[in-house]
Amino acid sequence: MGSRIQEKLSILADAAKYDVSCSSSGSDRKNKDKGLGNTGAGICHTYTEDGRCVSLLKILLTNHCIFDCAYCVSRRSNDVKRAAFTVQEVVDLTINFYRRNYIEGLFLSSGIFQNADFTMERLVRIAKKLRKEHNFNGYIHLKTIPGASEELIFEAGLYADRLSINLEIPTEAGLKLLAPEKNHREMIHPIKYISNRILQTKEEKKIIKSTPKFAPAGQSTQMIIGAAKESDLQIVHAAQYFYTHYKMKRVYYSGYVPISNDLRLPAIGTEVPLVRENRLYQTDWLLRFYGFEADEIVNDMNPLLDLDIDPKLSWALRNMDRFPVDVNRAPYEMILRIPGVGVRSAKKILAARNFEKLRLEHLQKLGIAMNKAKYFISCHGYIQRYADQQSERIKHFILSGSSSKYVKAVSTQLNLF
Amino acid sequence: MGQQALCYDGTWKGLLSLIFDVYAYKYSISAIVTENNAIQSLLFTSALIHVVTEDIKSARVTKGIITSVGKKGYLELYHVFLSEKEGRELLILRTVQYYLGVKEQASKNYAHADVLEVKKIVKSVSRERHRMKAFIRFQLLKDGVYFAIAEPDFNVLPLISKHFKDRYADQKWIIYDVKRKYGLFYDGGEVQEIEFGTENRLDQKSISLAGHESEILYSTLWNQYFKSVNIRERKNLKLHIQHVPKRYWKYLNEKIEMGG
Structure with a gap:
């Protein structure tokens, strides 16, 4: 039995690995009645050799699929080994991994076999079994199958902490090209439904405390980067749309790993766009935690993110009239916009300046990246001399003073565009 | 004075x-x-x-x-x-x-x-405390106890006790700090501090020998899983080692080369 399950696991984990979501926080399910597990700790139990966090048992129920999406390794026409877990096998794996402190919970997705509802029903049954029969309170992330009925999606939300549908291709044209059997509307519909449900549950919970939870860790989605010919402008604006209209918890970006000789896609051997992916995540953070609007970062004038510098620095260099920022006086919102200052150091600056006027040496000790910040601030005993410099020169100073870990990657990356 | x-x-x-x-x-x-x-x-x-x-x-x-x-x-x-x-x-x-x-x-x-x-x-x-929450690997023993050995840089067991008690409320477990020669034992009720005599050799091998019959299966499956989720095209060992420093490897069964 051991070697059979091991083979299934290797096939179905391998097929699930392109889904980059690994979040296991955002839900605070308590361990009730001395059962097993809880959520909220958001622990990465290990990291793969590619440096990605492993917090969940991330597998497909099966990699059989009736669809033929060009970018997907499990597409119908691809000649790969197929396998399928039984409901009980997934339950046993989850429980036994969890008890050994390997994982925070389960992230279950699936190829679509027979039809959407048939597949979705199995996913729901696994989650239900874990919750009801094993009193499992660890994290469960279920993939919503496009086209599944609202009843099943509703039930999924009762047991799962998070639900997600991967948009994968952010533009309608791209989707038509690479996944002609899917349609944009069918993908958006469940996203809307879940978003409304979550809101509704929150409202009801205010009145009736015992209202059952519905996907308490919210929903997320993923976009593949560099498969279709979408611009950063399109991606970032799509992300902002999801955050504002559907209150998504996260949008993930997955640099396309070439897995196919399909002429519509980058050829096998093409490098994964890691730098671009990284810049998109940085931008995502700016949207969620730094009070930036998508338009400030990418717009018709600047539709692509700079690869050689981060998007916040890039914004600052385009808006030199907003600097220097006086760290002893400026409001939090503006402190946050100083290149080299993160959310934590911004908060530290606000706390520390109540005690004394901050000088350069204070800022250095707070963990601020002074090699960037020094061009954009003024503080006690430090007059900004660079403010009149042209932004190109400042960029040059910063780049020549630091050895970017991306320099090599950037040069190979440029060939892509 | x-x-x-x-x-x-x-x-x-x-x-x-x-x-x-x-x-x-x-x-x-x-x-x-x-x-x-x-x-x-x-x-x-x-x-x-x-x-x-x-x-x-x-x-x-x-x-x-x-x-x-x-x-x-x-x-x-x-x-x-x-x-x-x-x-x-x-x-x-x-x-x-x-x-x-x-x-x-x-x-x-x-x-x-x-x-x-x-x-x-x-x-x-705090980083070490967090790492211990992440890197503790229990092995199920024949007597039904989930056992883990740790060697934290700092004396963080008191800081992780509640986390493990809340999470693994329905199983007996022991986390033993071999550097400081004491451990935490949860018997389903409260967490107690325990010490083993020095005559007991405690290492991964001696624990494995007392392992439950299902232990090898799940340990192997975890090892397999770890390999399967890796994306070779994105290999980044520097980042990997930064997140999982080598000194922790001997207690992480995914980092141990397994036969078969």
């Missing part, structure tokens, strides 16, 4: 009692040593003042610290204590004196050298 060297029993309550005495007797301190260290360094023995650990004294100091900088500020000092870093007692004493002497939430003064040093130590102890 000259400066005094103080000696305490090496416990957190002992150190808090010491701080109480510093205020009560207006000591001016030159050194703080634990009783174990004092015996080794004869230098001190004649002039040492021995502090008696008392709940009343430590409770008063605890209350004082919490009133002044809140529970969080108090826990930060406890983290510093568990760091086992050289000179931590004097740092804690100085910081408490600073906290109690200032009206504002002094633990937020990131411009103060001692406060900054405290934050720095808290950061590394």
